[in-house]
Amino acid sequence: MVRQDRAIRTRKLILENMAILFNEVGYDAATIAALVERTGLTRGALYFHFASKEDMARAVLDEAVTREGLSPQAFKLQEWVDLGLLLAHRLPREPILRAAVRLAVDPKARRLFGTRWPDWVAVGDELLSEAKVNGELLAHADPAAVSRAVVGAWTGVQLVTEVLEEKLDLSQEIAGLYQLLLPSIVTPVVLAKLDLSPYRAERLLLRENGGEQAPDHE
Amino acid sequence: MVRQDRAIRTRKLILENMAILFNEVGYDAATIAALVERTGLTRGALYFHFASKEDMARAVLDEAVTREGLSPQAFKLQEWVDLGLLLAHRLPREPILRAAVRLAVDPKARRLFGTRWPDWVAVGDELLSEAKVNGELLAHADPAAVSRAVVGAWTGVQLVTEVLEEKLDLSQEIAGLYQLLLPSIVTPVVLAKLDLSPYRAERLLLRENGGEQAPDHE
Missing domain, CATH: 1.10.10.60 (Homeodomain-like)
Structure with a gap:
């Protein structure tokens, strides 16, 4: 053992x-x-x-589609946001997750191993489709198109954030992205109840790992 | 000559x-x-x-920050959107523009030559700041943060779009991205007057090149 x-x-x-x-x-x-x-x-x-x-x-890419820290929430939309916030919190701390993005944008590696983007799009599409059935989304919101746009936007914000000179925090930038996107797809009642804080992922992970005192940034 | x-x-x-x-x-x-x-x-x-x-x-990167096809519009916000739509129309047709993104996400090339993302962020920040002064933006919208988010999102949507199996059109995907983002930052009156069509860039370029008959996709 x-x-x-x-x-x-x-x-x-x-x-x-x-x-x-x-x-x-x-x-x-x-x-x-x-x-x-x-x-x-x-x-x-x-x-x-x-x-x-x-x-x-291949092993790096196999670790890329991860739901670590995710737990059932009252709104499916919160789970979908949590996926993106958790990854934003973990990526700067975990070289394997960063390498998965790096391999996806490398022409040779991409040709050899593909990317995990289609899997991420499928995961998002599934959660958003459930959210739609539950009445959390506005009528015109198309789960597949939104999932695609957000997988792309998430990836690009990560790539650009690590290059810009300012000391930017990926959790802040990704939380800002959701704050920009969500009003177009969510009903106002659900929007008011979602937690889009950049510190949410840290709290979720602490709770999962049995930490008793979650840090309080607010 | x-x-x-x-x-x-x-x-x-x-x-x-x-x-x-x-x-x-x-x-x-x-x-x-x-x-x-x-x-x-x-x-x-x-x-x-x-x-x-x-x-x-270096020459590839020098061609990356381009305003070709851009012309003055009633709303500064329309000019900002036009920049992104024009690039989305041209990129699949112009290997030099695609290579600029490729070099920006390549670790070695990035170390040697940097990227043009800071320039794009600055251009967007400038246009959005003018839009804000003109009263086109909602009060809470932060030009620098929005510009950063959209440069990232634009780049990532391009990278993911070319990988996904479906026959996706970059102009459609980028127009969809603006349609998702704009309601959070623009006043409703201005939003109703913006042209966010995926065919807009083609029309702008035809007009600039003196084409008489713009294609009518709608």
Whole structure:
């Protein structure tokens, strides 16, 4: 059991360091040699966990569509927003999630492994369709089109936020995006009841991890 | 004069073909050898126009912040929307514009050349600030934050649109994005007078190029 735990930790360590390399130099220039140097592990240890660089890229993308921290809410729309806020909170802290976006916008990696955008669009479409059935959405709002627009907008806001010189916080920027978009698709009554705070994700994750005192930013 | 025209056309041909290579294989893997093969030009001819691959990447980025087709409108907000619609119309038709986005999301190219996102954010901020002074925006709308969100959202919608399997039209997707965002920032009176049609850019460009019959899609 202890041995298995260690194996899981080592696998995660390898994947995180490869993700950092993907982020820093891109898919093509990231090498096993650089990974050996970063981790101090032997090639044998690396190949015990992953067959190849391609295998690591696939593992990065497999971790990209995550619902960690998500819990059932009174409004399906809140769950849909929570997905985006949770990812915005986690991405600056988790190189593997950043690398998944990086691989999606890299022409070679994209050709080899595809992207997880269609999966994200499907997840959003499903939640928004339920919200629509529940009467949370305005009549003209098209769940598939909105989900598509928001997966794109979320991705681009992340990419631009990390480049702009100002010290921008991704959670703030993504919360601002939802605040811009939601009035066009949600009924006013539901809108007034949604929590679009940039600190919401942190609270959700603390609650899930059994933290007793959620930080109070407001 | 004829000679100069030919030089301008050759320069454009080189830049377009290098842009196609950047789009297909990424900055790092794009080579002068592949460019020679694509264009049929000699290395001497290429180096007459550009000193290096780096020089071509810079030239691609220099063409990225473009106001082609833009003309003064009754509302500054219409000009701001027109910028985004014009770019959405042109990008699928112009490899150089696509390559500018591609270089911006490539870690190595970004480190070497930066991106034009700060310039786009500044252009949007300026137009939105004028719109605010003119009373076109709602009181709470922050020009800098909205400009940042829309530069990000625009970029991401473009990246995701070209990946999704469905035959999506970028002009339609970007028009949809503005239709989602604008009700949160514009006064209802101005909103009713804006043209957010996906066919608007085509009409603006035809008018500029002296076309007499604009296509009528509606």
